[in-house]
Amino acid sequence: MIPQNHFLILSAILFAxxxxxxxxxxxxxxxxxxxxxxLNAANINxxxxxxxxxxxxxxxxxxxxxxxxxxxxxxxxxxxxxxxIYRNAKTILVTKINLMKW
Amino acid sequence: MSGLIHLLNSHGLTEDTIIKATFxxxxxxxxxxxxxxxxxRNIFHSALSLAVVLIGVACAYLYLDTxxxxxxxxxxxxxxxxxxxxxxxxxxxxxxxxxxxxxxxRVLLSAYAAALILIILIKIINAGPWLxxxxxxxxxxxxxxxxxxxxxxxLPFEVISLLSLAALVGAIVIGKTEKK
Amino acid sequence: xxxxxxxxxxxxxxxxxxxxLFGRKLKRSSAIISIAxxxxxxxxxxxxxxxxxxxxxxxxxxxxxxxNGITLRVGVIVDPLTCTMLLVVATIGSLIQVYSIGYxxxxxxxxxxxxxMSLFMASMLGLLLADNFVxxxxxxxxVGLCSYLLISFWFEKASAAKAGMKAFITTRIGDAGxxxxxxxxxxxTHDLSFSGLSAITGHPALYTTAALLIxxxxxxxxxxxxxxxxxxxxxxxxxxxxxxxxxxxxxxxGVYLVARCFALFFTHQPALVCVAYxxxxxxxxxxxxxxxNNDIKRVLAYSTxxxxxLMMIGLGVGGYSASxxxxxxxxxxxxxxxxxxxxxxxxxxxxxxxxxxxxFHKMKITGTAFIIASLAISGVPPxxxxxxxxxxMTEILRSGHPMIFIAATITNLLTAFYMFRLIFLVLFGKxxxxxxxxxxxxxxxxxxxxxxxxxxxxxLPGSPLMNNVFQRFIYxxxxxxxxxxxxxxxxxxxxxxxxxxxxxxxxxxxxxxxxILSKSIRNRFTGLYDLVYNKYYVDxxxxxxxxxxxxxxxxxxxxxxxxVIDGAVNASASMVVFLSKAKAWIDSNIVDGTVNMxxxxxxxxxxxxxxxxxxxxxxxxxxxxxxxxxxLLLKIIGG
Numbered sequence: 001m002i003p004q005n006h007f008l009i010l011s012a013i014l015f016a017x018x019x020x021x022x023x024x025x026x027x028x029x030x031x032x033x034x035x036x037x038x039l040n041a042a043n044i045n046x047x048x049x050x051x052x053x054x055x056x057x058x059x060x061x062x063x064x065x066x067x068x069x070x071x072x073x074x075x076x077x078x079x080x081x082x083x084x085i086y087r088n089a090k091t092i093l094v095t096k097i098n099l100m101k102w
Numbered sequence: 103m104s105g106l107i108h109l110l111n112s113h114g115l116t117e118d119t120i121i122k123a124t125f126x127x128x129x130x131x132x133x134x135x136x137x138x139x140x141x142x143r144n145i146f147h148s149a150l151s152l153a154v155v156l157i158g159v160a161c162a163y164l165y166l167d168t169x170x171x172x173x174x175x176x177x178x179x180x181x182x183x184x185x186x187x188x189x190x191x192x193x194x195x196x197x198x199x200x201x202x203x204x205x206x207x208r209v210l211l212s213a214y215a216a217a218l219i220l221i222i223l224i225k226i227i228n229a230g231p232w233l234x235x236x237x238x239x240x241x242x243x244x245x246x247x248x249x250x251x252x253x254x255x256x257l258p259f260e261v262i263s264l265l266s267l268a269a270l271v272g273a274i275v276i277g278k279t280e281k282k
Numbered sequence: 283x284x285x286x287x288x289x290x291x292x293x294x295x296x297x298x299x300x301x302x303l304f305g306r307k308l309k310r311s312s313a314i315i316s317i318a319x320x321x322x323x324x325x326x327x328x329x330x331x332x333x334x335x336x337x338x339x340x341x342x343x344x345x346x347x348x349x350n351g352i353t354l355r356v357g358v359i360v361d362p363l364t365c366t367m368l369l370v371v372a373t374i375g376s377l378i379q380v381y382s383i384g385y386x387x388x389x390x391x392x393x394x395x396x397x398x399m400s401l402f403m404a405s406m407l408g409l410l411l412a413d414n415f416v417x418x419x420x421x422x423x424x425v426g427l428c429s430y431l432l433i434s435f436w437f438e439k440a441s442a443a444k445a446g447m448k449a450f451i452t453t454r455i456g457d458a459g460x461x462x463x464x465x466x467x468x469x470x471t472h473d474l475s476f477s478g479l480s481a482i483t484g485h486p487a488l489y490t491t492a493a494l495l496i497x498x499x500x501x502x503x504x505x506x507x508x509x510x511x512x513x514x515x516x517x518x519x520x521x522x523x524x525x526x527x528x529x530x531x532x533x534x535x536g537v538y539l540v541a542r543c544f545a546l547f548f549t550h551q552p553a554l555v556c557v558a559y560x561x562x563x564x565x566x567x568x569x570x571x572x573x574x575n576n577d578i579k580r581v582l583a584y585s586t587x588x589x590x591x592l593m594m595i596g597l598g599v600g601g602y603s604a605s606x607x608x609x610x611x612x613x614x615x616x617x618x619x620x621x622x623x624x625x626x627x628x629x630x631x632x633x634x635x636x637x638x639x640x641x642f643h644k645m646k647i648t649g650t651a652f653i654i655a656s657l658a659i660s661g662v663p664p665x666x667x668x669x670x671x672x673x674x675m676t677e678i679l680r681s682g683h684p685m686i687f688i689a690a691t692i693t694n695l696l697t698a699f700y701m702f703r704l705i706f707l708v709l710f711g712k713x714x715x716x717x718x719x720x721x722x723x724x725x726x727x728x729x730x731x732x733x734x735x736x737x738x739x740x741x742l743p744g745s746p747l748m749n750n751v752f753q754r755f756i757y758x759x760x761x762x763x764x765x766x767x768x769x770x771x772x773x774x775x776x777x778x779x780x781x782x783x784x785x786x787x788x789x790x791x792x793x794x795x796x797x798i799l800s801k802s803i804r805n806r807f808t809g810l811y812d813l814v815y816n817k818y819y820v821d822x823x824x825x826x827x828x829x830x831x832x833x834x835x836x837x838x839x840x841x842x843x844x845x846v847i848d849g850a851v852n853a854s855a856s857m858v859v860f861l862s863k864a865k866a867w868i869d870s871n872i873v874d875g876t877v878n879m880x881x882x883x884x885x886x887x888x889x890x891x892x893x894x895x896x897x898x899x900x901x902x903x904x905x906x907x908x909x910x911x912x913x914l915l916l917k918i919i920g921g
Contacts, residue, residue: 023904
């Protein structure tokens with residue numbers, strides 16, 4: 001059998017890659033995709049513990065389900081925002097959108 | 103299938119070995135494509151890589167005895183969310199325009215941060231201590247899962263549905279063009 | 283048994299919330315919301331009443347405050363007294379709101395009016411349901427607030443705004459007494475529920491004081507002497523308000539309070555006697571003022587004060603049933619009187635009875651209702667007022683206070699007189715000015731008709747004709763056993779004679795020999811007439827005793843302010859000017875130099891720091907992750 005730690009390490013790797021993506025991608029869509037990676041990493045953790053630890057009523061699975069639902073929601077809102085930004089600023093490169101700069 | 107396993111067994115490969123081999127193969131592939139997601143020059147390519155990663159994660163779910171979640175993962179992520187991403191890419195960016203990942207101080211710093219986090223996490227994971235693993239847990243069957251979703255976790259479930267509705271309305275409001 | 287009595291005040295309160303928030307959009311339909319809420323409350327009241335007959339009692343809702351180990355239990359009181367009052371309030375409230383549709387139809391703040399009315403209904407119903415002093419006090423202030431808001435509803439009129447303030451401040455004096463009484467009770471008994479009142483023993487002086495302080499609240503709310511001055515001025519408000527709040531329900535809250543605490547009063551007789559005498563003074567004084575006032579609504583206001591005084595007398599002599607009975611009948615016929623007055627004012631646009639006259643044949647419904655109500659209040663059998671007054675008179679006689687009996691009889695005589703003075707001056711005779719009376723719309727006429735029916739028949743449950751059902755329903759202690767099976771014919775006879783005597787005098791003065799006879803009497807008793815006409819100079823007395831000294835004190839303070847304090851201030855100011863000049867030199871030369879240097883340093887530093895604010899979201903994120911890593915590292919190193 002594959003030990004618990006290996007699943008956790010897979011999750012950690014995906015998480016780190018996701019963070020790297022969030023920090024470096026210039027394309028707003030790319031950032032959103034990296035966020036999906038992070039969420040998936042979290043899900044792997046949840047399900048791993050669901051299998052290897054005692055959890056009542058499949059708590060981990062249900063949490064993972066909720067995370068998937070929230071990921072879908074965040075993707076929808078994020079992409080709607082991206083389209084809206086694109087319509088106004090004619091770009092989705094976050095390096096070009098610097099309204100916050102003083 | 104059993105014949106195949108038998109054949110492999112006769113060549114000194116146990117079932118366990120096969121499971122391990124396939125898992126590490128899939129995991130490696132997933133990590134590889136995940137890298138590709140964040141460094142691909144073409145955003146469309148990175149979207150396709152993301153799809154592969156998501157399928158890989160679904161496979162990992164299979165190894166964790168959660169077939170239902172694997173199915174949901176494929177349906178929702180690969181089926182719905184990826185489609186959304188690809189649509190948005192089509193609607194916004196110039197697909198063929200290549201965007202290189204220039205090496206600049208911030209990218210280096212980010213890589214350093216990500217690596218550091220990975221190292222710390224792995225350290226924490228290996229250091230443990232974890233509660234003793236439950237070896238022969240009976241996987242939760244789907245009916246049980248559905249029942250607890252409707253009873254014990256009914257309220258969060260409803261909240262999620264409300265959230266989805268709000269997101270639906272919000273996305274429409276954000277996305278619609280104003281009439282002029 | 284289903285317990286739903288606590289739902290009664292909730293619906294009017296919801297209506298209030300809706301109307302205050304969305305009133306502008308709802309416009310005319312706000313009346314429907316308000317009335318619907320009242321009707322739902324009425325329905326629940328009827329159900330509660332039914333439950334009471336089936337044996338449902340008071341019940342606890344929740345524990346509210348715990349202080350020093352003493353728990354305040356909030357509950358709902360369901361007993362005959364409360365249920366009867368609830369029925370009265372809900373019925374009259376609903377009818378008056380229907381009436382208001384017509385009366386307030388042209389008002390720009392139509393929905394605001396109904397919002398306040400709903401709030402009042404909620405507070406009043408809550409007040410009746412309260413089973414302890416704290417919740418009672420809350421709702422007590424609630425009705426006070428509504429009274430203030432509704433009296434000064436037409437706040438553009440200076441007199442209305444002033445009247446609202448006067449009502450609020452005057453009742454506040456009484457409320458302060460009530461609050462002190464509650465404190466006193468709490469500190470001595472550690473129990474604020476009404477049910478605990480009957481168990482009070484010992485310390486007669488202490489508890490008599492508490493009872494008197496509680497009675498202060500009742501004096502303020504029920505406009506008893508010496509705090510009666512606000513009620514006549516409260517007539518500046520719209521007439522439905524006068525009818526609902528200042529005749530039928532809120533002013534009766536004082537009487538209700540005394541009745542509710544009757545256990546306390548009954549065991550401390552001095553307080554009870556005080557109640558009786560205050561009531562007697564109020565009754566006879568207000569009745570005499572009503573005979574000479576020329577404003578239709580003010581006459582009715584003084585009549586209300588006088589009748590409330592009569593109820594206080596009733597309570598004071600121990601006539602618990604009689605007094606609450608009169609409270610109920612009075613609520614109906616006085617509300618009716620006010621609504622009729624409103625209908626007349628609405629049609630002729632004046633409140634001066636000297637300008638009215640002969641409008642009966644133009645306003646048949648209003649006129650008939652007015653006459654019915656007048657007969658009821660004058661105590662003509664078999665109208666409702668006769669029976670309830672008769673009960674009170676019997677109780678007075680039984681208690682053995684001859685002075686009070688005489689005062690009450692004179693009050694009854696005056697009551698009959700001033701009511702028929704109104705009728706003869708307003709409804710009959712010749713118009714004394716250019717008038718164009720017309721019957722009021724249906725929404726106003728129908729409540730009049732319904733209330734007339736009540737005014738006629740409401741007395742029957744308490745009459746010997748129906749075996750004194752009312753007294754067997756609402757009683758204190760073992761009082762109903764003392765009920766004489768055969769009515770007291772002596773008292774009845776006196777009542778009837780007095781009523782007809784009053785009517786006869788009014789007829790003689792104002793119909794037969796108009797003006798002449800009344801003027802000759804007026805001339806003969808000039809001094810007395812002036813005294814009464816000026817309301818016994820109570821307002822002037824207050825002006826002289828309290829308001830002027832207060833103003834003078836303020837002026838003295840202001841003079842002190844001007845001369846002493848301002849002088850000191852000026853002297854110190856010139857000192858400061860000198861010092862400032864000296865400092866200015868130091869400032870411009872030494873301090874400014876330092877400041878400029880610091881400013882320059884800060885500018886340079888911030889110029890560097892500004893570069894951190896790139897505006898790129900990812901830079902910020904990176905910083906945040908660095909922070910996360912730092913925390914994780916610390917965690918690992920720290921173990």
